[in-house]
Amino acid sequence: MNIQNMILTLQQYWSEQNCILLQAYDVEKGAGTMSPMTLLRSLGPEPWNVAYVEPSRRPDDGRYGENPNRLYQHHQFQVIMKPSPDNIQDLYLDSLKKLGIDPLKHDIRFVEDNWENPTLGAAGLGWEVWLDGMEITQFTYFQQIGGLEANPVAVELTYGIERLASYIQDKENVFELEWNNGVTVHDIFYQPELEHSKYTFEESNTEMLFELFTMYEEEAKTTMEKGLVFPAYDYVLKCSHTFNLLDAKGVISVTERTGYISRIRNLARRIAKAYVAERERLGYPMLKKEEK
Amino acid sequence: MAKNVLFEVGLEELPARFVDDAEKQLLEKTITWLNETRISFEDVTTFSTPRRLSVLIRGMADVQETIEEEAKGPAEKIAIDENGNWTKAAIGFTKGQGMSVEDIYTKEIKGTRYIFVKKRIEGKKSSELLPGFKEIIESIQFGKNMRWSTETMRYARPIRWLLALYDKEVVPFEIASVSTSNKTYGHRFLGNEVIINDPLEYRAALRNEYVIVDSKEREQMILEQIKDLEEKENLLIPVDEDLLDEVRNLVEFPTVFIGSFEKKFLKLPSEVLITSMKEHQRYFPAMSTNEELLPKFVGVRNGDNKSIENVAKGNEKVLRARLSDAEFFYEEDQKNSIDFYLEKLQRVVFQEKLGTYADKVSRVVTITNHLCKMLDVEEKVAKNAIRAAEISKFDLMTNMVNEFTELQGIIGEKYAILFGENQDVAKTIREHYLPKQANGDLPDSIPGSIVSIADKVDTIVGCISIGLVPTGSQDPYGLRRQATGILRILSDKKWSISLESILNIVKSVYANTDIQLQDNATITKALNEFFQLRTTFLLKEDDIETDIIHSVTAKEIGVFDYTEKKAALLSQKRNEPAFKPIQEALVRVLNLAGKTDEMKINSTLFETESEKILYSTFQEIVPDYEKANKELDADLSLSILSKLAEPIHNFFDNTMVMANDEKIKNNRLALLNTIAASIKEFADLSLIEWKQHQ
Known part of the structure; x- marks a missing residue:
C-alpha cells in the first residue's frame, strides 16, 4: 500500500x-x-x-x-x-x-x-x-x-x-x-x-531569527492580552519553530536554551488558560450541541 | 460449605515494571482482608499478566466466624439497688449491648466487682461481605497512576473488565463504571471472550485462550524455549534476570524466536550492540559456545509460532535500522578529533551556577593534579591521570553517546584509543564514572580511582557550596551515591589521605572561581554533616554500631581506611574482658581532660612518683604511636596506647589531680590534656558504651 x-x-x-x-x-x-x-x-x-x-x-x-x-x-x-x-x-x-x-x-x-x-x-x-x-x-x-x-x-x-x-x-x-x-x-x-x-545548518540568518523570536513573542503576548487566543497561539508556534531553527544551528547555549523553553512554556500556559476561560464564557458550544 | 472465589481485574497493558509488585500486593492484601474479616480459607493464589491481575481463594468459608465478646458494664454497687434489683444503669447497659439482664454475670477487677455480658456476634454470610473486596482492588498502589475518559479514579492503566465469582455466582460491585461479571477475555489476537463457570477452571480456561496467567510459568516457557534454541543452533544465550523479568511481563503467551543481523555490525563496540538489543529492543544477545558475540539475537513474541519467521524478519529490520544508525554515528564521530568535542563542552551547561562542562573539567583537572601530589604517585601515573581528566567528558559530545547515553565513559574509552590516546588514559575515562551504583564495581587503576574521586568531589562540593544539599528522597545530582563512591575508593585503595584534606583542596579550588558560593562556615558545616551521614551509612553496612562510629569520627572522618579499621577493632575490644582495665584507664583520662585548656607540661613541677612515671611512659610511647597511626596500623596503635593503662591507674591511685597548689594542679591537668589529645587521635573512647562482662 x-x-x-x-x-x-x-x-x-x-x-x-x-x-x-x-x-x-x-x-x-x-x-x-x-x-x-x-x-x-x-x-x-x-x-x-x-x-x-x-x-x-x-x-x-x-x-x-x-x-x-x-x-x-x-x-x-x-x-x-x-x-x-x-x-x-x-x-x-x-x-x-x-x-x-x-x-x-x-x-x-x-x-x-x-x-x-x-x-x-x-x-x-x-x-x-x-x-x-x-x-x-x-x-x-x-x-x-x-x-x-x-x-x-x-x-x-x-x-x-x-x-x-x-x-x-x-x-x-x-x-x-x-x-x-x-x-x-x-x-x-x-x-x-x-x-x-x-x-x-549553514545559511539561516541567525540575527534575523533572534529578532523574529522576540517579535513573535511580543505579538503573542499583546494578542493574548486582547483575548485573541487562536492568533496568539499561532505566534507561539512561530516562536517554537524559530527557536528550533536557532537551536539546530547551535547558536543557543544550554543555559539560554532553558530560558527560551520556559518563555515558550509560559506563553503556552497562559494561552491554555485563556482558551479554557473563553470556552467557558461561550458556554461550551460543543457540549450543548451534543446534548441536542 | 466452603467455596472458591475468583477476582480478576482486566486492564489495558500495565507497564511491565509494575506487574510483579501489584501481584504481590494483591496477595498480601487479600490475606489480610480475609483475616480481618474473619473468613477462614484454605489457600490464596495470585496471577498476573500485562492485562490482568487475579486472585483465587480456595476453600473459603461461607460464613464469617462467629465470635463472643465480653462487654464490661458499671460497677455492681451501681448496677444493683438497695433492694437487690437491677438499676436503670444496669438495664440500660444490657439493652445497649442487645442483651437482657438475665445474661449478666459479675467479675472483680482491682478490688471492685463489675457487671458483664457475653455478646455473641453472629458471622455474616461471605456472599454479603465479598463485594467489599472492591476496596482491595482499588487500594493497589502503582509507581505512577493515570486518569482516563471521564473517570475520577486513578490507576496504573484503565480498567476494562472485572471478573468476580463466588463459586458460580457473580459478586456484584462496580469500579470506574465497570461492573463485575463472569466473563474474561483471552489473548488480544489469539483468544476470545470466555465465561468462567467455576473459579477452579480459570487457569485452564485462559490457557485455551492463549493466556498463561502464572508469570512463573511464562518464565519457564521462555527458559525452556531458549534452551531448545541453544541446543538446536549450538550457541549460548546468557539470560539476564532483569530482562527476563521484564519480558515475561510484556507477554501473555511467550514464543521465542531467533533473528540475525549483518556480520559487518560486529565491528561496532560490543556495548553498543548489547545496548541496542537488550535495552532498546528487549532481545537476548546470542554468543558462540566460546562466548563470542554472534550476529544473532533472541526475542520473545506475545503469541504463538504462526508466521514467526515474519515476526523475526520484522525485528531484524528494526535492529538493522538501529545498528545502521549506530554505524553512521560511529563513522561520523571518528571524522572529528577529541579537541573538537572538548571545544563543544564549552557550550554545554553542567549546572546553571557551576558553569559549563568545560568549567567542570578544568576544575577536575586541578583537583586531579592536587590528588596526584598528595598521593605522591609516579610521574607517569600522574601524567595519565591528568590527561584523562582533561578529556574525561569529551565523549558526551559525540553522536554515539547522544544516542546511547548509558554508554558514557565506555564510548569514551573506545574512542580515546581510536584517537590515539594510550590504554591507561582510555581506561581512566571509563573508570572515572565508577562506581555507578552505591555498591557497584570500583575503578581498578590508580588514575581511574584518582579521576573518579576528583570528578565526584567536584560535583559534591560544588552543589553543596551553592546550597544544593540532598534532602529526603531529593538527590537529583546523585550526591549520596557519589560520596559513598569516594569513601569506598579511598578504602579500597588504602590511601592515607584524609577526606578533610581532599575537601579543603576542592573548597579552595572553588574559592578561586567566580562562582557565587555560600559563606565558608555554612559550606563546611553542610559538607561535614553530609559526609558524616555517608560515613555512618557505610560503617553501618559493616555492622558497626552508632557509638563506635561516633567515637572514631569524633575528630574527623580522616583516612577512611584507617577509620574503618579502628571501628572494627573497637567493636571487638568493647566485648573483651581483658580490655576493660585499659579502656577504663584511657576513658578516665578523657573524662578529666578539658577542665582547662592547659597543654604546657613543666616536668619540674611533678611531685609524685606516679606522675613522673606516667609522663615518662607517655614520652616513650609517643614516637611509636605516631608512627603506627601514620602507618594506619590500628592494632599496633591501640596496643601502644594500652601501655599507658597501668601508669594511668597508678597515677590516679597515688596522685591528687586537684591539688591545692594551682600550679601543680594545672600541670597535672596539662599532662592529662596532652595524653587525652593523643588518645583522641585514635578515637574518642569516652563515647563508647563498653560491654565487657566480668
Missing part, C-alpha cells in the same frame, strides 16, 4: 468512528500535538473527535536527505478522541487491520511510554505501540496540557506515517517509499530535505 492510500484508509476509517477530518494546520510545528486542534481543543469539557495528517518539522533531524531514517520533515497521522472511548485500543488495532496488518502474522505490543512535552507544559501516560519491535504509534492519554489538568481525558494516537510505510512497503530507506504509484518520497521531498538542511 502506498502512502497516499494509507492516508486515505486511515481517514476513511477514523471518519467512520465519527472523527472530524481536518487538514494540516498551516503554521510550522514540530509535532501534530502542537496543532491548536489538539493542544487547545483537548482542554475543557467539550467532546472533541478529530483526525488529520500533520507535516512535522524537526530542523535538528535534517540530514541533507542522506540518512535513510531521519527527516527534516516527516508526517504524522493524528487522532484525538475526547473523552477517550472505552474501546480505543480495539479501535486502534482495527485501523492497523485496515492497513493490511494482520495481528496474527505479527507481534503487536503496547510498551510503556510516558510522553512529556515540557515546552507545552503537556504530559500523558500510555505506550509506544510496537509492530515486530518497531515503534509505529505513540498512544497517549493526556493528563496535563498547558499546565492544566486534562478533564475529561483525551486520548491521542500519533501514527508515524513514514515508519509505518517502511514496514508496509518493506523498504529500508525512507526515500524509496512510494507516495503513490510510481512517485516516491525521494521525488517529492529530497530537494526540500537537502535545501532545508542546508538552510538550517
Whole structure:
C-alpha cells in the first residue's frame, strides 16, 4: 500500500468512528500535538473527535536527505478522541487491520511510554505501540496540557506515517517509499530535505531569527492580552519553530536554551488558560450541541 | 460449605515494571482482608499478566466466624439497688449491648466487682461481605497512576473488565463504571471472550485462550524455549534476570524466536550492540559456545509460532535500522578529533551556577593534579591521570553517546584509543564514572580511582557550596551515591589521605572561581554533616554500631581506611574482658581532660612518683604511636596506647589531680590534656558504651 492510500484508509476509517477530518494546520510545528486542534481543543469539557495528517518539522533531524531514517520533515497521522472511548485500543488495532496488518502474522505490543512535552507544559501516560519491535504509534492519554489538568481525558494516537510505510512497503530507506504509484518520497521531498538542511545548518540568518523570536513573542503576548487566543497561539508556534531553527544551528547555549523553553512554556500556559476561560464564557458550544 | 472465589481485574497493558509488585500486593492484601474479616480459607493464589491481575481463594468459608465478646458494664454497687434489683444503669447497659439482664454475670477487677455480658456476634454470610473486596482492588498502589475518559479514579492503566465469582455466582460491585461479571477475555489476537463457570477452571480456561496467567510459568516457557534454541543452533544465550523479568511481563503467551543481523555490525563496540538489543529492543544477545558475540539475537513474541519467521524478519529490520544508525554515528564521530568535542563542552551547561562542562573539567583537572601530589604517585601515573581528566567528558559530545547515553565513559574509552590516546588514559575515562551504583564495581587503576574521586568531589562540593544539599528522597545530582563512591575508593585503595584534606583542596579550588558560593562556615558545616551521614551509612553496612562510629569520627572522618579499621577493632575490644582495665584507664583520662585548656607540661613541677612515671611512659610511647597511626596500623596503635593503662591507674591511685597548689594542679591537668589529645587521635573512647562482662 502506498502512502497516499494509507492516508486515505486511515481517514476513511477514523471518519467512520465519527472523527472530524481536518487538514494540516498551516503554521510550522514540530509535532501534530502542537496543532491548536489538539493542544487547545483537548482542554475543557467539550467532546472533541478529530483526525488529520500533520507535516512535522524537526530542523535538528535534517540530514541533507542522506540518512535513510531521519527527516527534516516527516508526517504524522493524528487522532484525538475526547473523552477517550472505552474501546480505543480495539479501535486502534482495527485501523492497523485496515492497513493490511494482520495481528496474527505479527507481534503487536503496547510498551510503556510516558510522553512529556515540557515546552507545552503537556504530559500523558500510555505506550509506544510496537509492530515486530518497531515503534509505529505513540498512544497517549493526556493528563496535563498547558499546565492544566486534562478533564475529561483525551486520548491521542500519533501514527508515524513514514515508519509505518517502511514496514508496509518493506523498504529500508525512507526515500524509496512510494507516495503513490510510481512517485516516491525521494521525488517529492529530497530537494526540500537537502535545501532545508542546508538552510538550517549553514545559511539561516541567525540575527534575523533572534529578532523574529522576540517579535513573535511580543505579538503573542499583546494578542493574548486582547483575548485573541487562536492568533496568539499561532505566534507561539512561530516562536517554537524559530527557536528550533536557532537551536539546530547551535547558536543557543544550554543555559539560554532553558530560558527560551520556559518563555515558550509560559506563553503556552497562559494561552491554555485563556482558551479554557473563553470556552467557558461561550458556554461550551460543543457540549450543548451534543446534548441536542 | 466452603467455596472458591475468583477476582480478576482486566486492564489495558500495565507497564511491565509494575506487574510483579501489584501481584504481590494483591496477595498480601487479600490475606489480610480475609483475616480481618474473619473468613477462614484454605489457600490464596495470585496471577498476573500485562492485562490482568487475579486472585483465587480456595476453600473459603461461607460464613464469617462467629465470635463472643465480653462487654464490661458499671460497677455492681451501681448496677444493683438497695433492694437487690437491677438499676436503670444496669438495664440500660444490657439493652445497649442487645442483651437482657438475665445474661449478666459479675467479675472483680482491682478490688471492685463489675457487671458483664457475653455478646455473641453472629458471622455474616461471605456472599454479603465479598463485594467489599472492591476496596482491595482499588487500594493497589502503582509507581505512577493515570486518569482516563471521564473517570475520577486513578490507576496504573484503565480498567476494562472485572471478573468476580463466588463459586458460580457473580459478586456484584462496580469500579470506574465497570461492573463485575463472569466473563474474561483471552489473548488480544489469539483468544476470545470466555465465561468462567467455576473459579477452579480459570487457569485452564485462559490457557485455551492463549493466556498463561502464572508469570512463573511464562518464565519457564521462555527458559525452556531458549534452551531448545541453544541446543538446536549450538550457541549460548546468557539470560539476564532483569530482562527476563521484564519480558515475561510484556507477554501473555511467550514464543521465542531467533533473528540475525549483518556480520559487518560486529565491528561496532560490543556495548553498543548489547545496548541496542537488550535495552532498546528487549532481545537476548546470542554468543558462540566460546562466548563470542554472534550476529544473532533472541526475542520473545506475545503469541504463538504462526508466521514467526515474519515476526523475526520484522525485528531484524528494526535492529538493522538501529545498528545502521549506530554505524553512521560511529563513522561520523571518528571524522572529528577529541579537541573538537572538548571545544563543544564549552557550550554545554553542567549546572546553571557551576558553569559549563568545560568549567567542570578544568576544575577536575586541578583537583586531579592536587590528588596526584598528595598521593605522591609516579610521574607517569600522574601524567595519565591528568590527561584523562582533561578529556574525561569529551565523549558526551559525540553522536554515539547522544544516542546511547548509558554508554558514557565506555564510548569514551573506545574512542580515546581510536584517537590515539594510550590504554591507561582510555581506561581512566571509563573508570572515572565508577562506581555507578552505591555498591557497584570500583575503578581498578590508580588514575581511574584518582579521576573518579576528583570528578565526584567536584560535583559534591560544588552543589553543596551553592546550597544544593540532598534532602529526603531529593538527590537529583546523585550526591549520596557519589560520596559513598569516594569513601569506598579511598578504602579500597588504602590511601592515607584524609577526606578533610581532599575537601579543603576542592573548597579552595572553588574559592578561586567566580562562582557565587555560600559563606565558608555554612559550606563546611553542610559538607561535614553530609559526609558524616555517608560515613555512618557505610560503617553501618559493616555492622558497626552508632557509638563506635561516633567515637572514631569524633575528630574527623580522616583516612577512611584507617577509620574503618579502628571501628572494627573497637567493636571487638568493647566485648573483651581483658580490655576493660585499659579502656577504663584511657576513658578516665578523657573524662578529666578539658577542665582547662592547659597543654604546657613543666616536668619540674611533678611531685609524685606516679606522675613522673606516667609522663615518662607517655614520652616513650609517643614516637611509636605516631608512627603506627601514620602507618594506619590500628592494632599496633591501640596496643601502644594500652601501655599507658597501668601508669594511668597508678597515677590516679597515688596522685591528687586537684591539688591545692594551682600550679601543680594545672600541670597535672596539662599532662592529662596532652595524653587525652593523643588518645583522641585514635578515637574518642569516652563515647563508647563498653560491654565487657566480668
